[in-house]
Amino acid sequence: AQSVSQHNHHVILSEAASLELGCNYSYGGTVNLFWYVQYPGQHLQLLLKYFSGDPLVKGIKGFEAEFIKSKFSFNLRKPSVQWSDTAEYFCAVQTGANNLFFGTGTRLTVIP
Amino acid sequence: AAGVIQSPRHLIKEKRETATLKCYPIPRHDTVYWYQQGPGQDPQFLISFYEKMQSDKGSIPDRFSAQQFSDYHSELNMSSLELGDSALYFCASKYRGTDTQYFGPGTRLTVL
Numbered sequence: 001a002q003s004v005s006q007h008n009h010h011v012i013l014s015e016a017a018s019l020e021l022g023c024n025y026s027y028g029g030t031v032n033l034f035w036y037v038q039y040p041g042q043h044l045q046l047l048l049k050y051f052s053g054d055p056l057v058k059g060i061k062g063f064e065a066e067f068i069k070s071k072f073s074f075n076l077r078k079p080s081v082q083w084s085d086t087a088e089y090f091c092a093v094q095t096g097a098n099n100l101f102f103g104t105g106t107r108l109t110v111i112p
Numbered sequence: 113a114a115g116v117i118q119s120p121r122h123l124i125k126e127k128r129e130t131a132t133l134k135c136y137p138i139p140r141h142d143t144v145y146w147y148q149q150g151p152g153q154d155p156q157f158l159i160s161f162y163e164k165m166q167s168d169k170g171s172i173p174d175r176f177s178a179q180q181f182s183d184y185h186s187e188l189n190m191s192s193l194e195l196g197d198s199a200l201y202f203c204a205s206k207y208r209g210t211d212t213q214y215f216g217p218g219t220r221l222t223v224l
Contacts, residue, residue, distance in 0.1 A: 032211050034212075042217070043202065043215050043216060043217040043218050044155070044202060044215040045215070046212065046214070049211075090154060090155070094211060099145070099160065100145075100155075100157065100204075102154040102155050102156075103154060104153070105154050
C-alpha cells in the first residue's frame with residue numbers, strides 16, 4: 001500500500017532561518033508529488049507540484065522542492081522563512097488512480 | 113478566479129442526527145473528491161466521483177453516502193452521526209486529463 005512519511009511533526013525556526021521538510025513515499029510506480037500548506041483556520045492550498053521533467057520545482061512564496069527518485073523523496077525547502085510561513089505543511093503523493101495520499105503533516109512555527 | 117465552494121462552512125449536529133455537506137467544484141471541473149481531516153490528523157480520502165459516477169472509494173463509513181449531480185456539484189450525506197465524525201471535511205475538484213486537485217475551504221462538522 002502507498003504511504004507517505006513526513007519525518008518532522010513540529011519544526012520551530014527563527015525568522016530568516018532556512019527550512020527543509022522531509023517527505024518520503026513508498027510506491028514503485030510513477031507518481032505525481034505535491035506539497036500543500038494549511039494556514040491556521042484555512043483550507044489546503046497548493047504550494048508546488050512535480051509531475052515530470054526538472055526534479056527541482058519552484059512553487060509560490062519562495063518554496064521549492066526536489067524530487068530524488070532513487071531516494072523516493074520530495075523534500076520541501078525555503079532559504080529564509082518568515083513569520084507568515086507558520087502553518088501546517090502536507091506532502092501528498094498521487095498514483096495512477098488519481099487519489100492523493102497525504103503525509104501526517106509538519107507543523108512549522110516561525111518565531112519573529 | 114473561481115474556487116471550490118463548500119457549504120455550510122460550519123455545522124453543529126447532535127449524535128444520531130443526519131448532515132448533508134455540499135461541494136460546488138470549480139467551473140468545468142468534472143471530478144470531485146471528498147476528504148476527512150480529524151483533529152490533528154492528515155486528510156483521509158473518502159470517496160470520489162467522475163462524470164456523476166463514483167470513481168473510487170476510500171475509508172468512507174457505511175453510514176455515509178455521496179453523489180454527484182448533473183451540474184457536477186456533490187453532496188456528502190452523513191447519517192447516525194457519531195462523536196468521532198467531528199472533523200473538517202474537504203472537497204477537492206479537478207478537470208479530467210489534469211492531475212491537480214484544488215481544495216475548497218472545508219466544512220467543519222461538530223457532533224455533540
